[in-house]
Amino acid sequence: MTQHTFDQFLFVGLPYICLVVFFLMTIYRYRTQSFSYSSLSSQFLENKQHFWAVVPFHYGVLIITAGHLVALFIPRSILAWNSHPLRLFILEVSALAFGFLTLLGMVGLIVRRLGNAKVRAVTVVSDWVLFGLLLVQVVLGVAIAVFHPWGSGWFSASLSPYLWSIFLLRPDPSYVTAMPWLVKWHIILAFVIVGYFPFTRLVHVLVIPNPYLWRKTQVVRWYGKR
Template identity: 35%
Template sequence: MPDITHLLFGIYPYIALAVFVLGSIVRYDRDQYTWKTNSSQLLESKQLRKGNYAFHIGIIAILGGHAVGLCTPHQVWDAIGLTPSVKQAFAMGMGGFFGVICFYGMTILIKRRLTNPRIRANSSRMDIAILLLIYLQLILGLISIFFSAQHMDGQEMLKLMSWVQNTITFDAAEAVADIRHVGLIYKLHILLGMTLFLLFPFSRLVHVWSVPVKYLSRNYQVVRAR
């Protein structure tokens, strides 16, 4: 019978990712009217601009860093001469820098959503829940930097990389073996991340799929003054 570690880190990730992909497809197919960010800019714009820019800059850099850092095999880093300890120090520095930027933006956005009566009235429970869960996930990530600083050999980071890569290649048994002896703070960070994937199709986060990439190649619009 699978133990709790196997259930949480060997089975739950696949459930979360399956719901993430299939749920997004079903929502797009059946409920496209809700496929939007539900922008509250018309209700208040000054605080939104201040928090939104910082949040998106921080979160995009963090997600990109996680994707590259965790999904790239360690042999690639070894080949370019980047040792685990150096890679860990670099990840801590960049993660901390962009994490603080994201934290600043999210603090403004949460305060705005919870304290502005008009915005609060136009916010669903899921809007608030997702915002608070992302905030908690960000805080866990920032706290984990202090734990990482206590062991700069990069070995725990290698276990996390191995867990991600073995999960992607459907080697659940090896993935569980990798994660079993990782610190609690990292396990909580992973579990909350998987939970965000699970909730993704049921929230406004689906607008991520609609990022306007075509704008990068679109012809300039000519706007003439009267």
């Protein structure tokens, strides 16, 4: 297999396979097993380590994901923001800090599931595969921030056009084929996680209980001894 064919597979074929699996399976699972759309909380089984793992992980991953989406949707604004070195530096340092927070939370999630017998008992193979993929993805992200800095700039200039070329069905892998391997693996793994998403507990991201933000508080009364 030539390098060209290999790149075509990794940066065109694989992304489309993963996106098609994502859309079809997400809809299929929702229509056939809508009650399985949950993060299946294990808070009742263990609640101390839970807080120190789930909370930092979510603060980290949500802010990092939002950062990727901003660079995807308004890359020119990011480049304009970065035109001043101090602002570029603030963005990079903040992103790295949230990357470390995500990593800390991710390690906490794994240690908790390994260390607590009750939580381990409710952890299935797909959870372990998911945690492994997420851990490697977060480590790659932090490694990229450390070894290939100024990512907010080159993401906006090269990765954003690549991703749009995929979404708009005019795939152009030449934006990414000359990138360092750490970056290439981060892209490949991102698509693999998207394809694996509908088979895992990650589906909870699609059913955030937004009404909790504005619905009336629930009053619970006990009659008699608790």
